[in-house]
Amino acid sequence: MTAEAKAVAAAATTPATTPASPPLTERQEARRRRILHASAQLASRGGFDAVQMREVAESSSVALGTLYRYFPSKVHLLVATMQDQLQHMHTTLRKRPPAGDEPAARVAETLMRAFRALQREPHLADAMVRALTFADRSVSPEVDTVSRLTTAIILDAMGLDAPPTAEQLSAVRVIEHTWHSALITWLSGRASIAQVKIDIETVCRLIDLTAPEKA
Amino acid sequence: MTAEAKAVAAAATTPATTPASPPLTERQEARRRRILHASAQLASRGGFDAVQMREVAESSSVALGTLYRYFPSKVHLLVATMQDQLQHMHTTLRKRPPAGDEPAARVAETLMRAFRALQREPHLADAMVRALTFADRSVSPEVDTVSRLTTAIILDAMGLDAPPTAEQLSAVRVIEHTWHSALITWLSGRASIAQVKIDIETVCRLIDLTAPEKA
DNA sequence: ATCAAGTCTGAAACTTGTTCTACATTATCC
DNA sequence: GGATAATGTAGAACAAGTTTCAGACTTGAT
Numbered sequence: 001m002t003a004e005a006k007a008v009a010a011a012a013t014t015p016a017t018t019p020a021s022p023p024l025t026e027r028q029e030a031r032r033r034r035i036l037h038a039s040a041q042l043a044s045r046g047g048f049d050a051v052q053m054r055e056v057a058e059s060s061s062v063a064l065g066t067l068y069r070y071f072p073s074k075v076h077l078l079v080a081t082m083q084d085q086l087q088h089m090h091t092t093l094r095k096r097p098p099a100g101d102e103p104a105a106r107v108a109e110t111l112m113r114a115f116r117a118l119q120r121e122p123h124l125a126d127a128m129v130r131a132l133t134f135a136d137r138s139v140s141p142e143v144d145t146v147s148r149l150t151t152a153i154i155l156d157a158m159g160l161d162a163p164p165t166a167e168q169l170s171a172v173r174v175i176e177h178t179w180h181s182a183l184i185t186w187l188s189g190r191a192s193i194a195q196v197k198i199d200i201e202t203v204c205r206l207i208d209l210t211a212p213e214k215a
Numbered sequence: 216m217t218a219e220a221k222a223v224a225a226a227a228t229t230p231a232t233t234p235a236s237p238p239l240t241e242r243q244e245a246r247r248r249r250i251l252h253a254s255a256q257l258a259s260r261g262g263f264d265a266v267q268m269r270e271v272a273e274s275s276s277v278a279l280g281t282l283y284r285y286f287p288s289k290v291h292l293l294v295a296t297m298q299d300q301l302q303h304m305h306t307t308l309r310k311r312p313p314a315g316d317e318p319a320a321r322v323a324e325t326l327m328r329a330f331r332a333l334q335r336e337p338h339l340a341d342a343m344v345r346a347l348t349f350a351d352r353s354v355s356p357e358v359d360t361v362s363r364l365t366t367a368i369i370l371d372a373m374g375l376d377a378p379p380t381a382e383q384l385s386a387v388r389v390i391e392h393t394w395h396s397a398l399i400t401w402l403s404g405r406a407s408i409a410q411v412k413i414d415i416e417t418v419c420r421l422i423d424l425t426a427p428e429k430a
Numbered sequence: 431a432t433c434a435a436g437t438c439t440g441a442a443a444c445t446t447g448t449t450c451t452a453c454a455t456t457a458t459c460c
Numbered sequence: 461g462g463a464t465a466a467t468g469t470a471g472a473a474c475a476a477g478t479t480t481c482a483g484a485c486t487t488g489a490t
Contacts, residue, residue, distance in 0.1 A: 025487085028437090048351075053477060063439040065480085074477065133348040133396075136263075137404045144405055170417040174393050177400075177414065181348075181392035189352045190359055199392065202385040205424055206417065240457080243467090268447060278469040280450085289447065 032070055034060035039081045043127035051078060051127055072138075078131030079142045085128065086149045089114060093153060103158040104207040110157035111179060111200050118183070119193070126187045133184060150176055158207065167210040178203040247285055249275035254296045258342035266293060266342055287353075293346030294357045300343065301364045304329060308368060318373040319422040325372035326394060326415050333398070334408070341402045348399060365391055373422065382425040393418040 024032065038059035042051045053074055057067045071077035093113065098106035118125040135143050154172050155164060164172070182199045185191035191199075239247065253274035257266045268289055272282045286292035308328065313321040333340040350358050369387050370379060379387070397414045400406035406414075 027486090031438095049476095052475095063441095064478090065440085066438055068478070069437080072478095130349060130351075133399055134345060135403060136345075140403055140405050143403065147405070167417075170413055173410075173414055174389075174418045177396035177418075178389050178392040181396045184348055185392075188350060188355055188358065190355050190362070195388075198385055199388055202382075202421065202425075203389045203392075203418075206421060209420055209424060210417075242456090246468095264446095267445095278471090279448090280470085281468055283448070284467080287448095 031060070031062055031066070035062060035067060035070060035077070036081055036084050039077050040085070040124060043078070043081065044121050044124045047123040047126035048078070048130045050123070053077075075131045075135050075139055076142060078127055079135060079139055079146060082128040082132060082146055083142070083149065085124070086146060086153075089117060090149060090153050090156075092117075094156065097159070098157055102208065103160070103211070104204040106159060107154055107157045107175065107207060108201050108204040110153065111175075111204075112197060114153075115183075115193075115196060115200070122187070125183065129180065129183050129187060133180060147176065150179070162212070165210070165212055168207070168212075171206040171210045174206060175203050246275070246277055246281070250277060250282060250285055250292070251296055251299050254292055255300070255339060258293070258296065259336050259339045262338040262341035263293070263345045265338070268292075290346045290350050290354055291357060293342055294350060294354055294361060297343040297347060297361055298357070298364065300339070301361060301368075304332060305364060305368055305371075307332075309371065312374070313372055317423065318375070318426070319419040321374060322369055322372045322390065322422060323416050323419040325368065326390075326419075327412060329368075330398075330408075330411060330415070337402070340398065344395065344398050344402060348395060362391065365394070377427070380425070380427055383422070383427075386421040386425045389421060390418050 035056060038056045039051055042055060042059065051074065053067060054064060056077070057064045060067070062070075067077075071080060093110060098109040098113075100106040100109055132143060132146060151172055154175060158164070158168075158172075160168075178199055182191065182196045186193065186196045250271060253271045254266055257270060257274065266289065268282060269279060271292070272279045275282070277285075282292075286295060308325060313324040313328075315321040315324055347358060347361060366387055369390060373379070373383075373387075375383075393414055397406065397411045401408065401411045
């Protein structure tokens with residue numbers, strides 16, 4: 001039973017990343033969409049706590065059991081919501097690529113743009129980021145997808161000519177770490193927006209440091 | 216009522232950091248210690264989920280209501296547990312300071328030593344780190360204490376002659392971000408120990424970059 | 431069209447964090 | 461030493477995530 005539920009959830013990753021799993025019928029796709037929409041909506045109101053499974057079920061006109069078949073836990077649901085939002089953001093960002101000369105500057109600019117987007121919906125950001133870092137092993141595949149998406153966004157912003165070196169990938173990993181953790185400190189009120197900006201700019205310096213020419 | 220509870224919890228930060236708040240009697244100090252011990256013990260068994268408030272209460276021979284007076288939530292309790300463990304670690308680390316020549320190497324060595332300690336009790340690490348990153352605004356003061364402790368450990372490892380510059384403090388912040396987030400990825404099985412090591416070493420390069428001489 | 435398998439629904443039950451209440455114990459202060 | 465406020469205890473009650481189940485609805489294959 002859990003296996004079946006997992007199959008549905010797995011099938012449901014994202015348009016861009018959809019693996020083979022049982023294709024969803026239209027009504028199922030619609031249900032899934034309604035659920036994600038309700039989730040994002042409730043999250044926008046009151047953050048992580050405001051996303052209550054019973055409410056999500058009701059808002060999306062789906063039985064509680066069905067909700068759990070699609071998303072085996074609240075964290076799964078919110079991580080999927082994040083996948084969804086990231087997809088949007090990636091598309092949006094691609095439209096106007098960052099303008100800086102240096103890769104470091106472009107990455108910093110991109111992340112700050114993303115950060116400003118999050119600031120517009122801080123509660124939603126709270127729900128998604130908290131879920132992401134709270135996720136345990138059972139959510140690893142989904143969290144990994146989010147991570148790959150984020151990596152893609154950063155690599156995009158770097159605008160490399162050649163494929164990234166191992167060193168550069170390490171730098172990107174560290175940037176991602178900093179990004180998540182800085183968001184957390186901001187969301188929990190322990191760091192200001194300015195502070196997050198500084199942290200992002202600081203970590204982006206690693207990009208110069210790992211550029212292939214070895215300064 | 217919540218106010219009183221907070222007072223107790225606040226009073227309870229740590230020996231080294233204890234503020235003014237109502238001093239605890241001996242029996243209260245003993246209770247607090249029993250609670251923290253039970254918490255760490257249960258956490259060591261099965262991580263975050265294994266720390267169940269009723270069990271903590273029973274293990275430490277305290278009524279549930281009392282437990283909540285000392286620690287107003289499970290997250291508060293686990294963050295306090297982390298404070299406690301960090302204190303130990305700080306003391307331990309001070310005994311044998313890192314041997315590297317460069318500050319960056321010393322910090323990396325120190326963090327890897329801490330990491331190895333965490334590996335010995337991965338479940339405990341799980342409980343503490345998950346609580347830390349899941350903590351919301353109501354736990355900010357306590358989380359901040361943990362953060363200050365961590366900063367102190369890193370600055371210690373750097374072994375600076377002069378007080379740190381603003382730039383260096385930024386680097387330390389980023390290192391902390393990376394440290395927490397890398398731990399999370401390791402704990403949730405999405406990164407290997409080797410990967411964490413690389414991430415730590417990578418981010419520590421920022422220290423050279425922010426050394427006062429401006430290479 | 432029909433049968434079987436799989437899916438969805440509605441509602442109850444269960445778990446664990448958190449709160450509340452009524453009463454007992456301890457501490458403080460005169 | 462006794463009044464009184466603060467603290468502690470036991471246990472019920474409540475809230476929200478999760479599980480379970482019987483029955484109704486879809487779907488796909490024959």
